[in-house]
Amino acid sequence: MEAARIVATLTRIVGDIGLAEDLAQEALVDALTQWPSSGVPRNAGAWLTTVAKRKAIDLWRRQDNLDVKYAELARDLELHTEELWDPDRIDDDVLRLIFIAAHPSLSREAQIALTLRIVGGLTVDEIARAFLTSKATVAARITRAKKSLAGAAFEVPDRAEFAPRLSAVLSVIYLIYNEGYSASAGQRWVRDELCSEALRLGRVLQALTPDEPEVHALVALMEFQASRFAARTDADGNPVLLEDQDRTRWDRSQIQRGVRSLQRADRAREQRDSGRGPYALQAALAECHAVAPTAADTDWTRIVALYDALRRIAPSPVVELNRAVAIAMADGPGAALPIVNGITGLAGSYLVPSVRGELLARLGRGAEAAAEFTAAAALTANEAEREVLLKKAARAAGSAR
Template identity: 75%
Template sequence: MPEDIRQTVDAVWRMEAARIIATLTRWVGDLGVAEDLASDALVDALTQWPQSGVPRNAGAWLTTVAKRKAVDQWRRQENLDAKYAVLARELDDHVDQAWDPDRIDDDVLRLIFSAAHPVLSREAQIALTLRVVGGLTTDEIARAFLIPTATAAARITRAKKALAGCAFEVPERDEFRARLSAVLSVLYLIYNEGYSASFGSRWIRDELCSEAIRLARVLAALVPTEPEVHGLLALMEFQSSRFAARTDADGNAILLEDQDRTRWDRAQIRRATVALQRAEDARAGRGWGPYALQAALAECHALAPTSADTDWSRIVTIYDALLQISPSPVIELNRAVAVAMAQGPASGLRIADGITGLQDSYLLPSVRGELLARLNRHAEAAAAFHAAAELVGNDRERDVLLRKAARYSRD
């Protein structure tokens, strides 16, 4: 197969898989069957597109082919003539039909809410939706949960089995709140994987970030009185405003303190500020939630004219509040960095050295390397960067860590 066709197929699948599977799940009522149909359609694309060319609406082509395969399956079954007739009438004979973004948006949101089914544990809800909607690999999901890959795979398998036969329907509005926490967690983790890719050669997977923001906007319109929805949207907008300055021309990472802030997207920062204000208005005297607090942290960076102007003391205070309502070793580590910036690297290192639960993550040795380097303990810094490089899955990030290790090994 020509390499350009293969790359196109990969790109189409990466961008459209969640929407295709969401649409098929609504049609056939079974997530596992929908995934199988979508995969079969992808095989057809790999076979046919090299000869016929890539359709103008490739996502619609894949969806229609998958629907026809569903029809073929139903035709082989007894007592399903009525279902077949309904589905067949809606199929357009012309595969290259126009894509309806509103309907697809609803289908993706339907799938997210449906996968947050009460028969599943919260962890299983999130893992399953990350796999199907976010398109994350099992390794990436394991990294998000800080668990072994085998554990993540088992969760996804059990979730699919538990949902077999369950109706994939958007719950009634009065049931939204019960599922909202899991839905927000999914969007947050999808965005995080896009913001800092776990594996591969890309530092940022902007298509994941864009999809998470799009879905958060749809959700904010659906439940406008939920403060954490606006808080999460604000966080995503603040973080995405820095994308143009996060990498150089070769795709290498640029640290926050070294970024050209004139390249930050001021329009996106204004949208984020508006969303954070909506979160404040919606909370009506209730305490801040974890997403709104993280958005407030991002706002501190977004509004500082230079790195030196950052209000690190306020950032430490916000992290203190965040740890009270959402304790995690990653938040502890981020707080250690903030303390280092506010009070000096020795203070931050003392906190970092007391953190547990990140033994399989590159994050802790990476931060320790930075703090040790600022304390001029270069040999220890080099060893920490080497340890981090052995744990990281992203090629770009590994290269950065190895360069730092080499730099401090020479000093």
């Protein structure tokens, strides 16, 4: 839970992301050895940071040419050993770490992969699924990025340097949130700690860049999506799909925060005389669902129009698939099925067969729908998602008898 803050603090001190991560992991090994007998300390994050700093001192002691750094760290350790660790405090060190990983010397893919691994705490497998690429490719990107950043200055760049990094920073926050909102693997449907951290980082960035429309738009998108958390699972933790959710459980104050952030994005955009960007369009899509009193009141025609705009500026197989779902709701499943059948670029993903199964079920083709749901279930690594798909397959098969 505190990994990002610990690694960020250590990176600021030692000036090396890879070394900082190693020191944090060594401190955790010490904790796993000592805590079973001594108990977990009241401020576990501070304990881990202090132990990691001491390990850095031991390392520098073995390197005679780093006496100055050793003295500086020793003074810092003496002054701040008893400092309370406040997990709710907005810690700029985390944001600094995101900006470091978005260094212009790295490729965009490397920037995002490195930050998702260190700040988001995502596994290499999870990052590979987000990029729709292989685990080996992602691991190589992260290793090269760490080597490239050894010794880089640990600082938020001047505002004049924000532009070349901001897009990557937004992408990282967005992907961290997505992994939390719909976990790609494991038993949990939602990883709320990732969503909370992404939203916190988005709000910090919003305060630092008040004139950036896409920053406000991304915060709006996350607010709208987070407003549904209480209704996304039942009392036993089972997933509840959007159309079946109890909308009285949606957080209306969070929806209003989303509305205000989207309005701020539009005002900032109008000052630049530009069109809505991809995050603003996605936020507008989320707003359509958030403000509809019931599922039947959803304005699907407007949603289709928004997806048309989104695919013009940010085309992707996922956007095309979501657009097909909206067309199915607006014009019927028969209009959407040819679109889904023509989508390429999502090989190995459960998304296409799961949507195709929905459309076939609505067309009364139960046996074909059951086969698609079963295929989708075999492709997902999330156990909750798999259970939902297998239940749909059973219902579709039953309707075909």
